[in-house]
Amino acid sequence: MILVLRALGVGDLATAVPALRGLRAAFPGETLSLAAPAWLTPLISAIGGIDRTVAAAELEPLTGAPANPQIAVNLHGSGPESHRRLQALHPAKLWAFASRPAGHADGPGWHDDEHEVQRWCRLIRYYGVPCDPEDLDLDVPPADVPRGVTIIHPGAKSPARRWPPERFASVARRLSSAGHRVLITGSAAEHELCVRVSDAAGFDRSAVARTDLGELAALVAGARLLVSGDTGIAHLATAYRTPSVVLFGPVSPRRWGPPPDRPWHRAIWHGTRSERGDLPGPVHPALLAVNEDEVLTAADEVCRAAAAQ
Structure with a gap:
């Protein structure tokens, strides 16, 4: 089980797509779960490759998430709050930016001025997972809407x-x-x-x-x-x-x-x-x-x- 935290909004999820796809390709046999707001489900489906969505609000504990994931990946923030939400699940490994307040030293440093897509690609590359920052395309949801507007x-x-x-x-x-x-x-x-x-x-x-x-x-x-x-x-x-x-x-x-x-x-x-x-x-x-x-x-x-x- 790979559990990823990204409990934010539309743009936040869209900029994490390359990192999510990198994780999917690196662990094809593992269940990939994403902790995110339930209302983002249509967009999560458009990414493809996400096996399970765990409903999660931005600042609340991950009460519906499975305990003891093999890897918990923090694509949410720099910590320490988001780190602690994942640490509470007792993952075998935590992949996240280094955060002294959260007691997490095994991770790259956070750069404030970094583009959001590059930020999350850099994080998972640190842990040996390839990531293509150009892999931003989404599937089109099935919906009857006008075209050419x-x-x-x-x-x-x-x-x-x-x-x-x-x-x-x-x-x-x-x-x-x-x-x-x-x-x-x-x-x-x-x-x-x-x-x-x-x-x-x-x-x-x-x-x-x-x-x-x-x-x-x-x-x-x-x-x-x-x-x-x-x-x-x-x-x-x-x-x-x-x-x-x-x-x-x-x-x-x-x-x-x-x-x-x-x-x-x-x-x-x-x-x-x-x-x-x-x-x-x-x-x-x-x-x-x-x-x-x-x-x-x-x-x-x-x-x-x-x-x-």
């Missing part, structure tokens, strides 16, 4: 990472005028924000898409374009090679951005240093520095690059 996703987990809704509305309106069929997406908690953007763009309420995670993934997989902030849906665009323009604020795209060698993804950032992504309060100044014209120019460029592939 342009997705505007105005939400993000923290206020600092949310570009002003009136700017999203302006971009949506201008893309629609250029012939794009625009849909506005967001979580259930972001529905009012999506309606606000749709109304400001002059759309009717049918432009606000209500989807579950599987439907959202399928929508992105078949989309013409995604415009979003630095949030989970941007990683779905990477996974499905969908043209995307991603707007960054407090966090540098060097840490969470799409692969820089893909011309059909564009990260826009006017920051000078990377900060915490969960900053409270107003929109980050680096994000406010992004204007509608440069977003639209980038959108045209990524669509052209995708068409040329």
Whole structure:
């Protein structure tokens, strides 16, 4: 039994896909279990190779996980809290970054400025498991969703990472005028924000898409374009090679951005240093520095690059 902890969100899971696939290939005869939130199940299924999902919230004990796994792999964080959650299961081996407070010395050091995909690949390589950081693609969930739409996703987990809704509305309106069929997406908690953007763009309420995670993934997989902030849906665009323009604020795209060698993804950032992504309060100044014209120019460029592939 190999037990992996990654009890976070959509983008967090998507960036761990290469490491998970490396583990699957290295231990083909072992049961590979993933401790993650149950609502991520459609995305976990899209990875392939995960034998069992253990429902796990971010900070809670792993009460449903099997005891004494052969290897417990911490793809969740630097420790010590996440280390201790796995240590409580008494694994034969713990693969994790070194953490003195958790009493775990057998592991590589943590680098704050490392890209999230490279971070987890480096961890499992330390323990002798090959990992391909380009192995980011996901299967498309079976869902009846429209194809060829342009997705505007105005939400993000923290206020600092949310570009002003009136700017999203302006971009949506201008893309629609250029012939794009625009849909506005967001979580259930972001529905009012999506309606606000749709109304400001002059759309009717049918432009606000209500989807579950599987439907959202399928929508992105078949989309013409995604415009979003630095949030989970941007990683779905990477996974499905969908043209995307991603707007960054407090966090540098060097840490969470799409692969820089893909011309059909564009990260826009006017920051000078990377900060915490969960900053409270107003929109980050680096994000406010992004204007509608440069977003639209980038959108045209990524669509052209995708068409040329």
